Amino acid sequence: MDKQALLLFSLLANPRQMVGLDLQTWDVFIRQARNADLLGRVYELVAEHQLFDDVPLPVRPHLLSARRVARRHSAMVRFELGNLLGILTKLETPIVVLKGAAYVLAGLPAAAGRVFSDIDLMVAKDRLDEAEKLLKVQAWIASANSYDDKYYRKWMHELPPLQHLKRHTLLDLHHAILPQTARLKPNSAELFTAAVPVDGYPNAFVLCPEDMVLHSATHLFQDDEFKHGARDLVDLDSLLRHFAKDEAFWPRLVQRGEVMGLSRPLYYALRFCQRLLATPVPESAMAQAARPARPLAFCMDKLFERALVADHPLCVDRFTGLAKWLLYIRSHYLRMPFHLLLPHLFHKAFISPINARREEKKAENRPTIEGLIAENKAK
């Protein structure tokens, strides 16, 4: 990858480089950060390192603007979490808050400047139906089409996405961190046992530090789209730097990775955090993580590098398309055995578009209130 494609990472890894940066480079930096949903993060870094006076005048409004959006997101997440945890107290069972919402709730530095596309919660699998019913009464409704709905419920590690009817907030309700059909099978009961309670909410938990990192790593390095690849890597970097303040963290992390069977995604997380964001990963942890055989490791380096950079035309080279396509296939291969995967991909490729088109037609022909009134008047 050329230097320009890695500009975002290199400045995030070393914010002091922003001092004296020329406007042309700022122009590229801001655009990459915006597309990667990391502009709010850039603001927080600038503030943390007291660099705002070094930011050229024309650039400042973009950082301020992103900061305001991020603060709003953070407030909304707190509001929705308060609501959701309240609704789910009736279950009298632990609710584990996952990913971004967990960083907000646990007050982790990874939450600073972050924006959210959804909220992720996890409950024990045998309480999932009750949880869904309680949420449904409060206007959180699953809105996937019938094929997707069945697919989620039968094979996935979560319900089809729930959406609040009025506020349109999206909620993923998990019972595990990987699909039931996936090759790797981390034990959900273990996650619940190790989870840490959150002050101020009687039923709320977050994953223990090691599991939090493992979950984020697993999620990122088994992803199919890498739409938030850069942002997720920045999350991992922030988590690692924060938890590493406790020296015992690294050996615990490596060991936990082995116990949960997630050593391979952990390897990729450590590898790319170190390589792209200069995360200080100790030699010992790196050596113990499950590195694939050399030829494979070399290929994965080339693939992930292209998938992780900001989703921006300036970060694309002629292999980006191929790399993303291969990783898409890989993620599905890791998620499902072939006898399930092939019919699924067939459905997605040929039947879903037809159904979507049919639904669209139906929606077009659906009578509107204005139309009905006009019709009645004509009669």
Added chain:
Amino acid sequence: MIVADYSEQALQDLIAGSGLRFEVGPFTVCLQSSLDKLAADIRLMYGAYSVSTQPFADFHVRLDQPFGLRRWFRPQTNFTQDGRTPFKPLPLDQSFAMFEWGLNWCVSSQSHQYLIVHAAVVERGGLALIMPAPPGSGKSTLCAGLVARGWRLLTDELALISLELPGEVIALPRPVSLKNESIEVIRKFAPQQVMGPIAHDTAKGTVAHMAAPRESVQRGGETAASRLLIFPKYTPGSSTQITPRQKAASFMELADQSFNFNILGELGFQALRQVLDNCDCYDLSYSDLDDVIPELEQLIDKSGESAELVGALVNSTAAVDG
């Protein structure tokens, strides 16, 4: 240097190559496109705008034809900002309108250094008249009419309300978007104004843009103090009626018409409160531009005098206190 200093060919080469960078109000826009006809439209509608020399642009946007069959069969145009496509493609003859809508989207979704309200704003004698209104209320027609009679155009769609200078509106002069019958109305009312390409069968009907007058463009980015808040309603056949309106309800209406009131929280609330403190609020129903414009001129001139009177009173009491 202004955009019209380029010949049409030079402009087209620039847009097809490294991009045209120009100043639109407080923003710098970088436009690239592989479309043939766009350069002529841009030169016509944005001729008076300054070419930017700084290497930083706020918005990098592109208009291109999508790949595939639609290149030949009912050709389309696609708007992208940094590779992201906020909208579905539109028919090729709506390219200029799509540029306008795309830029609206960029500003309203990414510029939270301002409180942004869906409203037209025009200025006379340093005082701003704000006209928020839902589409179809005749807001743009009235705005175009006032501008053709010498009012300064601050904006036709996106009122940028300052979060730093209390009650001030920042000018973002852009072409005024006219729909359906309004196009003919303004053509007849102000034949001297420059009209852009006509886009038929858009989601909003037939759309054409009236270029912002040169003087308004040159004063882009300049602020004006809010003084009148008027909710216009075009009512066929009615005489001009201006009736006072409650401030609280006007506040709520303005907040409702805002793109980022919810994002800004208290900052937005304070900015809007300041606007309402400054403004007299009215409902307006009109049908005839020749009738309504003198009335509005009288109203804003009078409100200017009363503002001066208050200012003089404040100053004299300050003098007494001193």
